Amino acid sequence: KPIVAVVGRPNVGKSTLVNRIAQTSDAIVHESRGVTRDRSYHDADWNGREFTLVDTGGIEPLKSEDVFSASIRDQALAAAEEADVILFVVDGHTGVTEEDETVARLLKRVHKPTFLLVNKLDNPAREQERLWDFYSLGVGDPMPISAHHGHGTGDLLDKVVALLPDETEEVDEFPDALGVAIIGRPNAGKSSLFNKVIGSERSIVSDVAGTTRDAIDTIVERDGRHYRMVDTAGIRKKSTVYENIEYYSMVRGLRAIDRADVALLVVDSTVGVTEQDQKVANLAIERGCALVVLLNKWDLLKEERERERVLETVDRRLTFATWAPVLRISALTGRSVEKIWSLIDDAAAKRASKVSTSKLNQFLTDLREFGHTIVDGKRRLRMHYVTQTGTKPPTFTFFVNHPDLLTDSYRRYVENRMRATFDFAGTPVRLRFRSKA
Ligand code: GDP
Numbered sequence: 001k002p003i004v005a006v007v008g009r010p011n012v013g014k015s016t017l018v019n020r021i022a023q024t025s026d027a028i029v030h031e032s033r034g035v036t037r038d039r040s041y042h043d044a045d046w047n048g049r050e051f052t053l054v055d056t057g058g059i060e061p062l063k064s065e066d067v068f069s070a071s072i073r074d075q076a077l078a079a080a081e082e083a084d085v086i087l088f089v090v091d092g093h094t095g096v097t098e099e100d101e102t103v104a105r106l107l108k109r110v111h112k113p114t115f116l117l118v119n120k121l122d123n124p125a126r127e128q129e130r131l132w133d134f135y136s137l138g139v140g141d142p143m144p145i146s147a148h149h150g151h152g153t154g155d156l157l158d159k160v161v162a163l164l165p166d167e168t169e170e171v172d173e174f175p176d177a178l179g180v181a182i183i184g185r186p187n188a189g190k191s192s193l194f195n196k197v198i199g200s201e202r203s204i205v206s207d208v209a210g211t212t213r214d215a216i217d218t219i220v221e222r223d224g225r226h227y228r229m230v231d232t233a234g235i236r237k238k239s240t241v242y243e244n245i246e247y248y249s250m251v252r253g254l255r256a257i258d259r260a261d262v263a264l265l266v267v268d269s270t271v272g273v274t275e276q277d278q279k280v281a282n283l284a285i286e287r288g289c290a291l292v293v294l295l296n297k298w299d300l301l302k303e304e305r306e307r308e309r310v311l312e313t314v315d316r317r318l319t320f321a322t323w324a325p326v327l328r329i330s331a332l333t334g335r336s337v338e339k340i341w342s343l344i345d346d347a348a349a350k351r352a353s354k355v356s357t358s359k360l361n362q363f364l365t366d367l368r369e370f371g372h373t374i375v376d377g378k379r380r381l382r383m384h385y386v387t388q389t390g391t392k393p394p395t396f397t398f399f400v401n402h403p404d405l406l407t408d409s410y411r412r413y414v415e416n417r418m419r420a421t422f423d424f425a426g427t428p429v430r431l432r433f434r435s436k437a
Contacts, residue, residue: 001043001258002164003082005054007107008089009099013119017089017147018042018055021157041254041283049161052254054083080110082255085163087156088114088139089147092121092130096137104137113163115156118142122149173208174219177226178348181256181289183280184266189296192331193266194218194232200338222341231256253280261351261392262344262426263289269297269328272313281321288393290347290427291324292340299330323419325426347426351393355422360386360396363421371417374405381405384436395430403433 006014021044042053080086088107090100107114118134121127121144134142145152182190197220198205204221208228218229257263263284267273273293284291293314301307314326325343329336364386374381382401389397396418400406415431418424 181260
């Protein structure tokens, strides 16, 4: 999906704009794909054109000026690198600031379609002069908007979607290939792992164009099976100076996840599972990917204590994915790298699995008989029946008498019971509760 990034210094109204676009009729912001502290990612569509809106809004100015501008610079660079269209937001009331100029300078270098949005102009007719000031930034015609009131956002969206690249329809030579995304923080060892994989004598490798303009996928054939390693261009050849920016790797990982069946989360064992790993794993699961956790650089852990510490971070940070297999590897020595394939196959198979209605009914009977239920005053939750309504990942719809009685902990309870009954190792499952029509 094309990416529209919202950049600008703090407090100019980026988040308000994103929320505004979210609320503008037709632009549906589907469930937010994991809101991080610093950024949020939204699936939006306008007149049927889908795009991902990246809000870099939450970055708060740090006290030190230097660090502050460095963070703006990083954001702007990273956004420029990845985005198809950039929305550069400035504040019409404060006028042009030095920070705006810094951002503008960076954006000018990258030649991406950029809209200069002058925000907080609630009455553009009377505030023309304020608008003109912004021509000095040299990034095109300033457009007045009011993120708060919504003026100008419809026009803006029309122009934005007109500039989004066409999703080229290509013939997929390997329609049955499993999509595999290698995700994780910079330096975790993603490139090393990938190189090990393609360097293996057992792998037959070919490059193919990905579905988006600049993505290159690698098809790996192993024992007659095809795997599409998604968006490996950046992983194979570390080209840019932006590689170390977490944001960059995050956005790229996100794109890869979109097209993957299985996500391989590469964790640096000398660091353990970090908050960033946690976020990206969560995103992969939200997008319906199966998940395999690879504890890389295991060769560097000499002491038992260190190993335990890493496993402890897995337990603590990946509580939402206790079902994901965890493999200790070394991309450097090749230790256990060959084992990833069976884990990938297995997770993908579970993700595509179907459970027969009779087995589901048996499950429900057992749950009624031996399980807990929810009682609220006179009302008692009853599950009438359950049916599988989707795969990849397996999705089950339970028809119940009072869906509003459902609590998160009860959902988890039912999921755990299902996982204990059926084998869903490696895949997320989705449970929906509907009232019986
Ligand atoms: P990426 O940013 O995730 O692609 O990480 P790289 O593959 O570039 O690896 C970062 C650094 O870690 C490089 O210096 C690698 O040589 C090193 N590295 C990667 N995997 C391993 C491993 O399993 N063991 C050790 N000892 N070093 C590793």
